[in-house]
Structures are given as C-alpha cells and as structure tokens.
Amino acid sequence: MSHHGRRMRFTAIDFETADYGRDSACAVALVRAENGRITARDYRLIRPPRQEFVFSYLHGITWQDVENEPGFGTVWTEMQSLLEGVDYLVAHNAPFDRGVLRACCAAAGLAEPEIPFACTVRMARDVWSIRPTRLNNVCDRLGIPLEHHHAASDAEACARIALAALKDGYQL
Numbered sequence: 001m002s003h004h005g006r007r008m009r010f011t012a013i014d015f016e017t018a019d020y021g022r023d024s025a026c027a028v029a030l031v032r033a034e035n036g037r038i039t040a041r042d043y044r045l046i047r048p049p050r051q052e053f054v055f056s057y058l059h060g061i062t063w064q065d066v067e068n069e070p071g072f073g074t075v076w077t078e079m080q081s082l083l084e085g086v087d088y089l090v091a092h093n094a095p096f097d098r099g100v101l102r103a104c105c106a107a108a109g110l111a112e113p114e115i116p117f118a119c120t121v122r123m124a125r126d127v128w129s130i131r132p133t134r135l136n137n138v139c140d141r142l143g144i145p146l147e148h149h150h151a152a153s154d155a156e157a158c159a160r161i162a163l164a165a166l167k168d169g170y171q172l
Contacts, residue, residue, distance in 0.1 A: 008166065009034040010088040010118070012159035014151045015100040016059040017048075018066075022103035024048040025072055026061050029155035030082040036167065038159055042079050043152035045069040049107065059149040073108030083113055088172060090162045092135045092154065094119035118172050120158050123165035 012031040018024040026048045032040040047069045056062050091097035094117040105112045124130040124138045139146040144160045147153035
C-alpha cells in the first residue's frame with residue numbers, strides 16, 4: 001500500500017550505543033513528522049545494561065552521564081506517544097537502529113513495535129545519488145544542520161532527509 005507523501009506519518013529514530021552489544025542503547029531520539037512537517041520531538045538518555053563504554057569518543061556519553069537514568073524499558077514506554085499511528089520508523093542505516101530496537105525490546109521483555117522501517121541511506125542514494133551516504137555527507141549535500149552522533153540532531157536530520165525525499169517523489 002503506498003501512502004501519499006503529504007499524508008504519511010513517520011517517526012525518525014536514532015540510537016547511540018555504549019558498546020558493541022545491540023542491547024547497549026545509551027541515548028535515543030524520536031522525531032515525528034506528519035503532513036510534510038515535523039510535529040514532535042523527544043530525546044532521552046538510557047542506562048545501558050553494562051558500565052563499560054566503548055563509544056564515548058563518538059557521542060560523548062559516559063557511564064557517569066547515564067548511571068542514574070532509567071533503563072530502556074522505562075524510557076521506551078514513556079516515549080510511545082511519538083509512535084502512535086505512524087506508518088514508518090525511519091532511520092539512517094535502518095538495519096543498525098532496527099537491530100538495537102529489537103535487542104533492547106527483547107532484553108526489556110517488551111514487544112517490538114509492528115512498524116516497518118525505512119532507510120534514509122537508501123532514499124539519499126535513490127533520489128539524489130549521494131555517495132558516500134554517511135549522515136554528514138547527506139546533510140552537507142542537502143544543507144541540513146547536523147551535530148553528528150548526538151541522537152537528537154541525528155534523528156532530526158534523518159526526518160528532514162525523509163521529508164525532502166518524499167517531496168522529491170520518493171515512494172515508500
């Protein structure tokens with residue numbers, strides 16, 4: 001079933017992880033769009049299941065930043081309103097974020113949301129032939145501001161890429 005781009009509702013999602021485990025989300029951002037514009041945003045820190053942080057050099061988040069934050073199950077449950085009635089979850093390199101979501105839901109004993117994923121890497125290649133297609137490359141090309149590896153900024157950029165692709169005729 002194809003949705004007309006204007007009427008489609010989607011939520012862009014971006015995770016940062018603490019270590020190589022897909023269950024180690026330490027931040028998540030959701031940016032919701034409907035009727036061709038962004039309508040809601042949420043960003044949360046998450047206490048991951050392990051204290052060792054491998055990727056602090058990328059995202060700047062350390063165990064000290066998150067040790068008093070709630071775990072994934074609480075955070076995800078509190079953010080559900082941004083997912084209500086959306087047609088797609090959109091992520092830049094969707095297999096990564098889908099894998100993190102799947103692993104974190106499994107670890108927390110939550111059902112994974114039954115919302116299909118769409119990937120803005122694929123959109124950027126299909127619509128504008130952008131390569132390399134890292135998030136910063138696409139944002140540079142489209143003039144989208146980005147503070148790379150900050151989940152709130154990455155999810156916002158992802159939503160803007162998807163909106164631009166849909167406007168330029170991309171069919172989900």
